[in-house]
Amino acid sequence: MSDKATQFRSDMSDIIRHIYKLPVIFMTKVLKNNKTISENYALLGKLINEHLDLFPDKKKTLEICHTGKFLMFFDNLTILEVTEKPDFILFDGNNQIGLEHQIIVESKSKEREGFFENIFSLAEIELKEDRELPNFLASCYIEPYANFKLNEKEYLIETVKKVVKEYVLNNNFIENPLIESLFIQPHTQKNIHANMGAWWQKNITLEAIENAIKKKNAKISTYKEKGINTQWLLLVIGSSGDSSFEMDKNLKLEMETEFDKVFVLEDLRNVLYELK
Structure with missing residues (x-):
């Protein structure tokens, strides 16, 4: 099938969904990190050390560490600036990308x-x-x-x-x-x-994911005021403790969001999922 035909079918699907108010369904995709442990360790330090020195408080330190682990799944992304609204400005060598960070717990x-x-x-x-x-x-x-x-x-x-x-x-x-x-x-x-002893982590629910996205959706216009049109959302689950969640690999995101991409990082297992 030609590129034009593929685009036509995609456009028609969007029109039909709009007319009948059907949800947009995004399939969950697992992203691979093929680097060795030593390569990851060296890369993580390169990505975050200079920023950790500037932000010693616990909350921002955790955000920076999560973002560094997230960036290890890409070959050309770096932290350009640690900010607020959004939490980070990334750079891929050509364009700036806003990244908002959110931990989901029970x-x-x-x-x-x-x-x-x-x-x-x-x-x-x-x-x-x-x-x-x-x-x-x-x-x-x-x-x-x-x-x-x-x-x-x-x-x-x-x-x-x-x-x-x-x-x-x-x-x-x-x-x-x-x-x-x-x-x-x-x-x-x-x-x-x-x-706290042994715990049994629960699978993350679609409702928990959607609630986290809705919470950040309400602020995305504020994020774009900085002139960065591309906005990503990083949701983090899977830390230690009974309050943490595991990822449901069969989860399908069925909601509209203005974020260009939505990711879920399973922290301890170091697995990244792309929901959109």
């Missing part, structure tokens, strides 16, 4: 993870000031069904401090309602790691 599980991470972080800060304690790394496994209220925060911080200190100094585990078990090893600092 909010209820994320709230629980954040609550416990905050408890252990605050306990760690106080234990760092305890001169009785040598340096250590404490891996604390949280009771799988532990559930506490916000007004119990101080009690939980004191519990963590008491349990960890007793175990570090005397190798004695104090029974408590928060920490199921813990493991201590030598370290260069005093650090506590909260381990």
Whole structure:
């Protein structure tokens, strides 16, 4: 079939979808990264190191790392500028591309993870000031069904401090309602790691994907005010924890979006999907 005939069929399909208000269906495509581990490691540093030095805050650091992993799937894309609205301006050697970044998590599980991470972080800060304690790394496994209220925060911080200190100094585990078990090893600092234990990641749903796109769609006119007409959206899933999702490889995006391309990066597995 000639290029003109192919284009004609595509145009007619668009007209029919518009008349009957049919959804646009985009098939999920898996992008390949054929580089070796050492090549990827070197490339990631080249892509992000100079930007990490300029943005030490945790949120932007995570965005930069995700974007660097995303760019490793391409041969000619670099970060031209780290901005806001959109989050990044990319450059392919000829054109600038706006890239917006969004992490998708299951909010209820994320709230629980954040609550416990905050408890252990605050306990760690106080234990760092305890001169009785040598340096250590404490891996604390949280009771799988532990559930506490916000007004119990101080009690939980004191519990963590008491349990960890007793175990570090005397190798004695104090029974408590928060920490199921813990493991201590030598370290260069005093650090506590909260381990949520095993989790079962759920497949991402079409609704979760579409809600994330809709949220960013509302802002795309603001992104284009910078004069960058090509706009991409990077959705990130698949980090550690019960709040994370796995990709459903059979997912088909069935919605209109002004983003020129929509990608999903499965973080820990380092797999990139192109939805549009």
